[in-house]
Amino acid sequence: MRRVLGLASRTFPRDYRARRSGELVDTALLAADGSAWRTGGEALSLVTAGLRQRARAERGRSVADGIRLLAGVVALVNLSVALAGIGLSIERPPVPRTYTHANWVPPRDFRIFVAELYNLDWWWIAFAIAAASCVVGLVLGNRRLALGAALANLVIVAYDEWRLGAPFHLDRFAYLQGRWAYPTARDWLAPALLLAVTAAAAPLRRLSLTWLPLALVASMVLVALARERYAFFYLRWPLAAIVVVALAFGWFAPRLAVLAVGLSLAVVWPILVDSTLMSLWGLQHPNLVIACALAPLVSLGISLPLARLTRRRLT
Amino acid sequence: MEIRRSTYFVLAALLDGPLHGYAIIGRASELSGGEVRLSTGTLFGALDRLVESGLVEAGEEEKVDGRVRRSYTLTQDGHGALAAEASRLRRAALVVETRTARAAT
Numbered sequence: 070m071r072r073v074l075g076l077a078s079r080t081f082p083r084d085y086r087a088r089r090s091g092e093l094v095d096t097a098l099l100a101a102d103g104s105a106w107r108t109g110g111e112a113l114s115l116v117t118a119g120l121r122q123r124a125r126a127e128r129g130r131s132v133a134d135g136i137r138l139l140a141g142v143v144a145l146v147n148l149s150v151a152l153a154g155i156g157l158s159i160e161r162p163p164v165p166r167t168y169t170h171a172n173w174v175p176p177r178d179f180r181i182f183v184a185e186l187y188n189l190d191w192w193w194i195a196f197a198i199a200a201a202s203c204v205v206g207l208v209l210g211n212r213r214l215a216l217g218a219a220l221a222n223l224v225i226v227a228y229d230e231w232r233l234g235a236p237f238h239l240d241r242f243a244y245l246q247g248r249w250a251y252p253t254a255r256d257w258l259a260p261a262l263l264l265a266v267t268a269a270a271a272p273l274r275r276l277s278l279t280w281l282p283l284a285l286v287a288s289m290v291l292v293a294l295a296r297e298r299y300a301f302f303y304l305r306w307p308l309a310a311i312v313v314v315a316l317a318f319g320w321f322a323p324r325l326a327v328l329a330v331g332l333s334l335a336v337v338w339p340i341l342v343d344s345t346l347m348s349l350w351g352l353q354h355p356n357l358v359i360a361c362a363l364a365p366l367v368s369l370g371i372s373l374p375l376a377r378l379t380r381r382r383l384t
Numbered sequence: 385m386e387i388r389r390s391t392y393f394v395l396a397a398l399l400d401g402p403l404h405g406y407a408i409i410g411r412a413s414e415l416s417g418g419e420v421r422l423s424t425g426t427l428f429g430a431l432d433r434l435v436e437s438g439l440v441e442a443g444e445e446e447k448v449d450g451r452v453r454r455s456y457t458l459t460q461d462g463h464g465a466l467a468a469e470a471s472r473l474r475r476a477a478l479v480v481e482t483r484t485a486r487a488a489t
Contacts, residue, residue, distance in 0.1 A: 089428070091452030092445060096405035097424040099451070114425030121429060 070108045071098060077112035080119025082126045127322040133272045135327025140215075140267035142311065142328060143260055143335070144203045145284060147222065149291040150239075150252060150304070151197040156292065157241050158189035186241050193238065196225050203264065204284050210275035212268075219261075219268035226261040242304075251305040263335040308336045316373060330375060387469045391430045393420045395458060395466040398440065404453040405431070431456060439465050 074097045078090050097111040161183075199222040206215025229238045243253040252260075295304035312332050319326035387395070390412070397403060397411035408431075409422045422430075434440035439462035443455035458466070 092405060092454050093424060093428060095451040095453065096409075096427070099406040100409055100424050111424050114423030116425075118425030118429045122432075 070101060070103075070105075073108060073112050074098060074101075074115060077115040078119065080116045081122050082119075085122055085126070124321070127318075127324070130322065130324045132323055132327055135324030136267050136331075137271040137273065138324050139328050139331040140264065140271040141207055143264045143267060143331070144200070144207055144215075144219075145288050146291060146304075146308065147260060147264055148197075148200040148204050148284070149288040149295065150257065151193070151200040152288055153292045153296065153304075154193055154238065154241060155189065155197055158187050158193065161187045182236070186236055192225065192229060196222070196238075199225055203268065204288075205281065207268070207271075207273065208276050208278070208280045208284065210273040212273050215268045215273065216265070219265040223261045223265045226257050230255045230258055259335040263331055267331070305336075308332060312336075319373065326373075326375075329373070386472070387465065388430075390420055390422055390426060391434065392466070392469055394422070394427065394430050394434065395439065395462055395469075398456060398458040398462070399466070402443065402455040402457040404455050406453075408456065434462070438462075 071094060074094045075090075077097075078086060078093050081089070081093070093115065097108075097115060101108040101111045199218050202218035203215055203222055206212070206218055237253070237255070239253050239257055242251070291304075291307060294307050312329055315325040315329035315332065319329045393412040393416050394408055396415050397408045400411075403411060405424070405427060409424075409427055412420050412422055431440060431442070435442050435456075439459060441457045441459050443457065445452060445454045447453075
């Protein structure tokens with residue numbers, strides 16, 4: 070019973086638990102009076118009270134806490150992109166007999182093009198090392214490592230997109246989905262820039278080392294969630310889900326408001342711009358659907374949290 | 385300021401002197417004739433709010449018979465708030481009682 074109540078008390082914020090956990094569990098044990106049913110009821114009441122306490126603590130968080138959270142989320146997503154890219158080198162998609170996405174296929178043998186596209190070259194290894202180092206730096210609270218890795222990550226992404234030219238390394242996510250894929254081509258420049266800025270600005274603190282395997286698991290889960298058949302198509306939907314959750318709770322939690330603004334600017338906005346530009350160039354992009362779905366999200370994602378943060382600073 | 389029913393009985397339980405968490409649960413149930421049955425989560429939520437608003441003072445944590453407990457004491461402001469709430473409830477009850485009695489005669 071003590072174990073069950075101890076587990077239930079873990080829903081309280083860590084600092085609160087450090088001060089009150091013993092008192093909470095012992096009082097609940099006395100109130101349960103040895104009955105399994107009452108223990109269940111007491112455990113449920115502790116969970117509810119713990120979540121309420123967390124919500125109260127969330128309200129008191131600062132914008133700086135939000136920047137730290139944003140850095141962590143972008144670093145995890147960045148690592149998942151690197152892992153998904155390497156995964157596609159190991160499990161290559163089959164080469165189709167005919168290729169329909171003729172708008173960007175280069176004028177050479179398609180099989181050679183595919184072999185090159187899925188080659189595990191120095192760029193992917195460097196990208197993965199930089200992404201992983203950034204996560205390690207953030208967990209250890211080591212600014213030099215986190216910022217250095219984030220800047221290296223930015224240079225690697227920018228090098229691919231400006232120096233190496235088409236086909237871009239991230240185009241491997243577009244193999245089967247074509248214009249629907251994300252991230253492709255230059256999509257990842259804004260998140261890489263955001264990662265560097267937040268790693269420089271966030272007030273870092275050392276976390277428990279158990280966060281390292283947890284971060285790896287979270288990245289792998291994101292890869293699994295985002296993975297479409299041989300592609301990474303759905304990454305935009307997990308990210309959109311994060312923005313929606315951040316928007317929903319950003320009203321009372323400033324750090325979630327910062328998360329919503331950051332992700333909207335870095336991730337959702339480039340998709341919208343890209344879809345509009347492709348439409349202007351006359352390419353077959355489902356811009357109308359994307360614009361209709363994303364425009365309200367982007368507007369809300371930026372304006373509502375900003376309004377919330379501004380009101381907080383003024384009062 | 386209106387006080388919730390459960391909070392009212394938590395404050396009332398502390399009228400006779402400092403009590404620890406489990407004793408407050410028992411005393412509140414006793415005072416309310418068994419109507420207010422506080423769970424630990426509800427009790428500590430109420431106590432946190434009361435301590436924050438200065439109506440209750442939390443003592444130091446102590447270990448008795450291997451169990452961790454902490455005593456809670458009603459402050460002067462707590463006495464005042466409880467008296468004000470009791471008076472408000474009395475006035476509210478009086479409105480109904482006088483009208484019911486008038487209608488019966």
